[in-house]
Amino acid sequence: MPEPDKELLESLSEKRTLDQLSTELNQSKKKLRARLDSLVGEGLAESDGNYYWVKESAKPVARKKVVSVKVKYVALAVLVFITLAGFYLRIYHIDYPVIGYHNWKEEHYLGEARNFARLGFFKYGFFVPAWDYPFATADPSGAHSDTFPTISVLAGLAFMVFGIQLWVARLIGILFVTGSIVLMYLIMKRLFEREDIALVSALVMATLPLFVFFSHNVDLINPGLFFMLASAYFYLRWRESFDGKEMALAFIFLSLATLTKYPFLLIAIPMFLTLPFKRIVPDIKNEVKKQRKYIVISILFMLLIPLWLFYSERIIGNKYGTMAYTLSEGNMVQLDVLWTSDWWVTQQAYMRDNYTMLGLLIAGLGGLAVIYYYAKTRALGESFVFWYLLSAVPFFTVMSYKLGGHSYHQYPVAPLVVMLIAYFAIKIGDVVKSLVKQKGVGGLAGGAVTLGVIFLLYVPLQGMFISVVNPSLCDVGFCESFQDAWSRQFDTQYIGTDVAGEYVKAHSSPSERVIFPSFQSYGFIWSSDRKGYVLGNALSDITKAESNGADWIFLYQWGLSAVANDPTRWDYVRSHYSIQQMAFIQTDKGGQPIYLLLKKGGSFSDKDMDLSGKEIKYKDYEYTKGKQRMYYVNYA
Numbered sequence: 001m002p003e004p005d006k007e008l009l010e011s012l013s014e015k016r017t018l019d020q021l022s023t024e025l026n027q028s029k030k031k032l033r034a035r036l037d038s039l040v041g042e043g044l045a046e047s048d049g050n051y052y053w054v055k056e057s058a059k060p061v062a063r064k065k066v067v068s069v070k071v072k073y074v075a076l077a078v079l080v081f082i083t084l085a086g087f088y089l090r091i092y093h094i095d096y097p098v099i100g101y102h103n104w105k106e107e108h109y110l111g112e113a114r115n116f117a118r119l120g121f122f123k124y125g126f127f128v129p130a131w132d133y134p135f136a137t138a139d140p141s142g143a144h145s146d147t148f149p150t151i152s153v154l155a156g157l158a159f160m161v162f163g164i165q166l167w168v169a170r171l172i173g174i175l176f177v178t179g180s181i182v183l184m185y186l187i188m189k190r191l192f193e194r195e196d197i198a199l200v201s202a203l204v205m206a207t208l209p210l211f212v213f214f215s216h217n218v219d220l221i222n223p224g225l226f227f228m229l230a231s232a233y234f235y236l237r238w239r240e241s242f243d244g245k246e247m248a249l250a251f252i253f254l255s256l257a258t259l260t261k262y263p264f265l266l267i268a269i270p271m272f273l274t275l276p277f278k279r280i281v282p283d284i285k286n287e288v289k290k291q292r293k294y295i296v297i298s299i300l301f302m303l304l305i306p307l308w309l310f311y312s313e314r315i316i317g318n319k320y321g322t323m324a325y326t327l328s329e330g331n332m333v334q335l336d337v338l339w340t341s342d343w344w345v346t347q348q349a350y351m352r353d354n355y356t357m358l359g360l361l362i363a364g365l366g367g368l369a370v371i372y373y374y375a376k377t378r379a380l381g382e383s384f385v386f387w388y389l390l391s392a393v394p395f396f397t398v399m400s401y402k403l404g405g406h407s408y409h410q411y412p413v414a415p416l417v418v419m420l421i422a423y424f425a426i427k428i429g430d431v432v433k434s435l436v437k438q439k440g441v442g443g444l445a446g447g448a449v450t451l452g453v454i455f456l457l458y459v460p461l462q463g464m465f466i467s468v469v470n471p472s473l474c475d476v477g478f479c480e481s482f483q484d485a486w487s488r489q490f491d492t493q494y495i496g497t498d499v500a501g502e503y504v505k506a507h508s509s510p511s512e513r514v515i516f517p518s519f520q521s522y523g524f525i526w527s528s529d530r531k532g533y534v535l536g537n538a539l540s541d542i543t544k545a546e547s548n549g550a551d552w553i554f555l556y557q558w559g560l561s562a563v564a565n566d567p568t569r570w571d572y573v574r575s576h577y578s579i580q581q582m583a584f585i586q587t588d589k590g591g592q593p594i595y596l597l598l599k600k601g602g603s604f605s606d607k608d609m610d611l612s613g614k615e616i617k618y619k620d621y622e623y624t625k626g627k628q629r630m631y632y633v634n635y636a
Contacts, residue, residue, distance in 0.1 A: 008035060009044060015051040017279075018241065029241055040193070047193070049240065049380045050279060075195045079185055079202055086181045086206030090174040090215045093490065095167040096622070097498035098523035101489045102406060106217045107132065107522040109152050113218070114164055114529075115142070116149075116156030127153060128316050132525045133516075133532050136544045138320065142531060145317040148259040148308055150223045173222035177215030181205045183229040184418060190236040191381035194426070200454065201422040207458070208418060209485035210354035214408050220261050221411040227257035228264040229415060235271045239380075242279075242287065244294030251298035258305050263399060265305075266412045269391035270384050334401035343404045348476075350407035355417050356485050357477040359457055366420030369427045385423065388416050425453040457482050487624040494520045495621045495630050496583045496594045500554055501527025503581050503597060503634065514552040515545045517559025524554050535559050539569050546600070553577060556595040578602030582609065583632035594630060608635075 011024055018036070022029050036052055039045040046055045098106055111132035121127055124143035129152050134142040155169035162168045184205040189198035205211065215222055231253035238246035250271075257264035280287065288295065337343045351360050367389055374382040392413050396403065403409045433446030461479040473479065501524045504514060514532040516524050525532045533545035535553075542553070553573065555563055563569045577598035584591040598604075611633055620627045 008032075008039065009054055012045055012052055012054045015053045017051055021052065029243065033241055050276065075199060078199055079182070082199070082202045082206050083178060083181050086212075087174065087178045089207065089212050089486075090178065091171075093216060093622070094170050094174070095165070098166070098526040099494045099497050099621075100217070100523075101213065101492040101520075102217060102408065103494065103497075103520055103523040103526075104518075105219055105406070105408070107526045109149070109155065109218045109220065110166075110169060110526055111142075112149055112152035113155035113159055113169055116152060117159035117164060121153065121156065124320065125316055126311070128320070132530075133522070133534065136533050136536075136541070136548065140531070140548060141320070143316070143320040145312040145320070147220065147261055147312070149220070150256070150260040151218060151220050154223070155218060169218045170216060173218055174215050176222040176226040177211055180211075180226050180229050180415075183226065183233055184415065187229060187233050187236065188381075188419065188422065190233070190240075191384055193381075196450070197422050197426045200425055200450070201418055203454070204418045204421050204457070205415070207482050208355065208359075208414065209482050209489065210407070210410065210414050212482075212486040213489040214411070217408075219408065221408055224257050224260040224264045225411055225415070227253045227260060228267045228412065231257055232267050232271060239274070239276060242291075244291035247291065248294040248297045248301075252301045255301040255304055259308055261411075263395065263409070263412045266391055266395050267388075270387035273387040274380065274384050333398055335397065337404050338397070338400050343400070346404055350403075350410065352477040352480070353407050353485055353489055354410055354414065356457070356480045356482060358461070358480070359417070359421060359482065361478070362424055362453060362457070363417045363420040366422075366424030366427075369424055370420065373427070385416070385419050388419070392416060421457070425450045428453060460484055491623045491625070493621055493623070493628075494523060494556070495585075495619075495628060496632065497521050497523040497556060498527045499583065499619055499630070499632055500524055500556075500581060500595060500597045501529075504528040504530060504552055504554075507580070507599075507636070508552065511549065512552065513545070513548065513550040514554060515542060515550045516554045517556050517562070519558060521554065521556040521559070524556070535563075537562075539572055542569065542572065551600045552580075553598040553600075554595065555598065560593060560596055573598060574605065575603050576600060577604070579604045579608055579635050581632060581634050582611075583630055585628070585630055591631075599636075 008021075008025065011021060016024070018029055018033065021027075021036075022032055025032065036045065036047070040047050040052075044055055045052055093100070098110065100106070108131055112129040115123075115130045115132075119130075124130060124141060127149060128143050129146055129149040130142040131144065132142055134140055134144075138144070151173065154172050158168045158172060159165075181202050185198045185202040188201040189195065192198070211225075231250050234246050234250040234253060237243070238250055254265070254268060254271075257267070351357065355363065370382055370385050370389060373379070374386040395413055399409060429446035429448075429450030431446075432449045433442040436442035436445045458481050460481045460483075461474070504512075504524075505528050508528075508530065510530070512530060514525070514528060514530050515535055516522075516532045517535040530552075532554075533541075533548065533550055535541065535555075536545075542550075555573075563573060577600055579596060580599045581595075581597035583594040585594060586592075614633045614635075616631050616633055618629050618631045620629050
């Protein structure tokens with residue numbers, strides 16, 4: 001073996017910390033850490049995270065090194081494959097119209113990005129975002145208070161360089177979440193010092209339905225997730241090295257995560273509760289003195305959180321108005337929803353979409369396993385995941401109201417689900433391996449069980465053994481695969497909103513505004529490139545929007561039904577507006593209306609909806625299992 005490694009091994013005759021070894025060998029901690037990791041990987045040394053010592057069954061470096069390097073490159077190749085596969089899944093429909101599941105939030109940030117690209121980043125203040133659907137009583141510009149608009153700023157910059165194109169904005173979020181796959185691998189490898197659990201975690205991270213679908217949407221949650229995981233990764237690096245640069249990076253990424261979306265601060269709980277206090281406290285004065293520069297940097301970055309909160313909600317909020325729910329007004333936390341059955345039914349549907357019910361069950365078993373092994377060993381990996389698991393309790397409590405609105409609000413705890421699924425898959429394999437005493441067979445049996453658990457996540461179980469044992473399990477989603485869940489989300493489309501929007505854009509001036517029926521029709525706002533007002537529930541909402549410059553009304557499905565069943569609004573619309581476009585789909589029962597697009601001026605009657613003699617056009621929409629054709633007619 002090389003002489004330096006021999007010297008290092010000899011120094012490990014007794015347990016030594018990294019600091020002790022660095023002093024004895026007079027070497028930098030960074031280089032020493034790399035050599036120690038190599039010795040641990042080669043099976044020559046052992047580590048509990050704080051101390052190192054020679055492994056009793058150590059073999060010569062020359063014999064183990066080739067195997068170690070070989071295993072390292074195989075693992076790297078597998079990680080690259082998983083990452084590329086995750087990227088491939090996410091670029092599906094990268095340039096598809098803004099008509100999908102939760103297009104409300106996507107238009108929110110796309111509209112802000114387009115406004116940044118056109119007006120600059122300081123038109124309404126320091127990075128103050130402006131959305132395209134201002135409240136009727138708020139500033140007509142759409143400027144408002146919010147968390148720091150990270151994705152809107154990045155997409156705005158990209159629009160300036162490449163032009164206003166959907167794929168440009170979506171690629172940013174896709175790259176962030178693809179990068180999170182690698183971060184999950186690195187985190188789990190440091191927590192458990194095992195290649196298998198790190199790779200399984202990366203695989204689950206790459207294919208989890210929540211991340212596959214929502215990484216495709218332009219949303220703050222995607223950079224927020226990356227920043228949160230980067231913070232955890234650099235925290236774990238600092239925990240091993242006590243290098244001030246690692247600490248500063250952990251705090252920088254934690255502040256970026258929190259500024260982007262406040263709930264991502266959640267990761268600070270397991271980070272704080274796994275601090276090596278026994279190592280910090282005895283020498284805290286010297287450590288503070290040595291790392292003074294990095295401590296100051298860390299504090300300054302964390303101070304940006306309260307500073308932005310004050311600036312956004314007090315200064316910008318007072319000038320332009322705030323979002324509907326704010327931290328300062330205390331109406332974001334509404335615990336009473338926890339006692340309603342609707343909230344729990346909604347959460348079940350979201351869990352089914354985000355993780356599948358089987359995936360959630362496996363994660364639950366993983367949680368029980370983590371609790372058991374944490375109580376038994378108190379090892380770093382189990383400790384971190386255990387405290388992350390417990391932090392989910394206050395998260396679901398404080399965030400209960402927001403969680404009832406959208407499935408993507410679970411982003412801060414979704415990495416925990418990934419960790420628990422991977423932990424259970426590996427641990428159940430370890431248990432089987434320990435039970436099978438025959439040499440060589442145990443490892444194969446354990447690996448087969450681990451692969452079996454993973455297999456269940458990707459293969460639909462409808463018609464297989466679960467449905468045979470208890471068919472009702474399939475009725476509540478336990479037979480669905482990850483692909484079933486992400487396909488269902490990609491196939492949730494609100495067709496036609498783009499066609500109507502493009503018509504308005506081609507037949508109106510930029511100063512004209514529109515009225516639209518909220519919910520999932522916000523894609524109309526993006527395609528029309530016009531600011532819009534929500535339809536509301538009363539005639540006064542329409543007349544108020546008209547006084548603010550609205551000349552168009554888009555009645556999409558639920559909006560069309562609501563207005564048509566309200567004689568007051570229907571009579572007003574029919575006597576003050578003319579039909580510009582109508583769309584429908586063909587069903588077994590004939591044509592089913594999708595929307596009416598109306599322009600102020602003129603009137604219309606039921607006779608005008610007769611399509612006889614009119615040119616009928618169509619557009620095909622792509623679903624994972626085929627196409628849907630929508631027909632439409634232009635009246636002008």
